[in-house]
Amino acid sequence: MFGRVKSLDAILATAEKKSLHRSLGAFQLTMLGVGAVIGTGIFVLTAEAAQKAGPGMMLSFVIAGFVCAVAALCYAEMAAMVPVSGSAYTYSYAVMGELVAWMVGWALILEYAIAAGAVSVGWSGYMIGFVQNTFHVTVPLELVRGPFDGGLINLPAMAIAAVITVLLVLGTKESATVNAVLVAIKIAALSLFVALTLPVIRSGQFTPFAPLGFNGISGAAASIFFAYVGFDAVSTAAEETKNPQRNMPIGLIGSLGICTVFYMLVAAGVIGTVGAQPMFGPGHATLDPGTPALSQACALIHDNAVVCSKEALAWTLRSVGYPFAGWVVGAAAIFALPSVILMMMFGQTRIFFVMSRDGLLPEFFSKVHPKFRTPHVITILTGIFVALFAAFFPVGLLADVSNSGTLFAFAAVSIAVMVLRQTDPARHRPFHTPAVWVIAPISIAGCLYLFYSLSATTIELFIAWALIGLVVYYSYSRSRSHVGRGLSEVHEIDSDVPPSSVPPIL
DSSP, rough: OOOOOHHHHHHHHHHHTOOOOOOOOOOHOOOOOOOSSSSSSHHHHHHHHHHHHGGGHHHHHHHHHHHHHHHHHHHHHHHHOOOOOHHHHHHHHHHHHHHHHHHHHHHHHHHHHHHHHHHHHHHHHHHHHHHHHHHHHOGGGBBSSSSGGSSSOBHHHHHHHHHHHHHHHTTOOOOOHHHHHHHHHHHHHHHHHHHHGGGGGOOGOOOSTTTTHHHHHHHHHHHHHTGGGGGGGGGGGGBBSSSHHHHHHHHHHHHHHHHHHHHHHHHHHHHHOOOOOOOOOGOOBBTTTTTTHHHHHHHHTOOOGGGGOSSHHHHHHHTTTTTHHHHHHHHHHHHHHHHHHHHHHHHHHHHHHHHHHTSOOOOGGGOOOOTTOOOHHHHHHHHHHHHHHHSSOHHHHHHHHHHHHOOOHHHHHHHHHHHHHHHHHTOOOOSSOOTHHHHHHHHHHHHHHHHHSSSSSHHHHHHHHHHHHHHHHHIHHHHTTTTTOOOOSOOGGGGSOOTTSSSOOO
């Protein structure tokens, strides 16, 4: 089970023979992390968290941020020591063997593709709110919400996923400057929100603080975790980083710190101005986010509550007398969220590419377009699945399913750090996880805690996905693995490398 281990030296040698251009510094990596993290999580899932925890979502942000912080410290050691593409998949392959690596890679597929779908749904909510409030038109709910959320199909979410897929196939060249501008727009929008809401906070809005008890806070933390997970995408850019031993830890931890400050301030602004008490059904029954029951309850009050909004921050500003500021925040979300979808889908193709490079997936998946020089086959397949996820499922469910894959990968990295300290203590570590025998177990326990705080449906979906992964591994991947066939080092030509002209810096 754990016998097939690809040595770190072999991994680094393979990466050198098929390396990507190193062009990203500490600032670009931090901007990558901030750009990936600040997205649907804070712009949309604030409403989901309010329905699960009420004002207690402030504590949910703290819990989720803490788990991410300890996981980031483990990630930083591995990313600096093994600066290659593949993220948690590569680290697991080097430490715990092929089967664990395959399951981690399989979970990362779940993370990136489902996350891209969640962000697409979040973008759709802001776009529809923007259109309705700017042009004073009513868009039929049946065409902008999936069947679980009181509609039939989410056409805008499908459309943005299709557009991003086309851009990735064409190989649109984006610069670090463009990314920095988009990140600045998101930070400016959140800063505007904080500046306008904090002065008018009313302390009474924070009572009752935990209307659904600590279980509600835990459930919200498991969902809110989605608002932080983009930081691990920084590690997928390790092969394109200058001086990764220094810059990877800075990018990982720096981006997480910046985002945590904003999240706490934004959450306080929402709760203190318009309130964040959950909606209840008949007999004070708890209503789950993203369900027809909640949609019906919201319709009775004409969606006049933050938990009913698909564009929570813009709705909050309009509700407290700042309609133009709400318009600006909505426009910022519409403009900036597609870059997060692009980054998630790009990260998905990178994971597929590295797994294909190891023989665990067909080489067909990393086939490169002769004209555009992009891995068009897997990009199109990913785009189709993302569009379907976005069309039919609510943002909360997609975020939770994505979180399940992410938490599994984070726990695997935390285990890998401890194992490698024992099996290869002499290896050079540019960044040491402080108090690793304390931090790593806390990270693992935190990931397990959040995983079991997810809904039963989400956990069942993850288990089903994992079982499918095991079937694929034993029926296909195990017999074709390069390591299993004794090919510890693969001499590939450069023609099938996903080009760095589509950098994951958005």
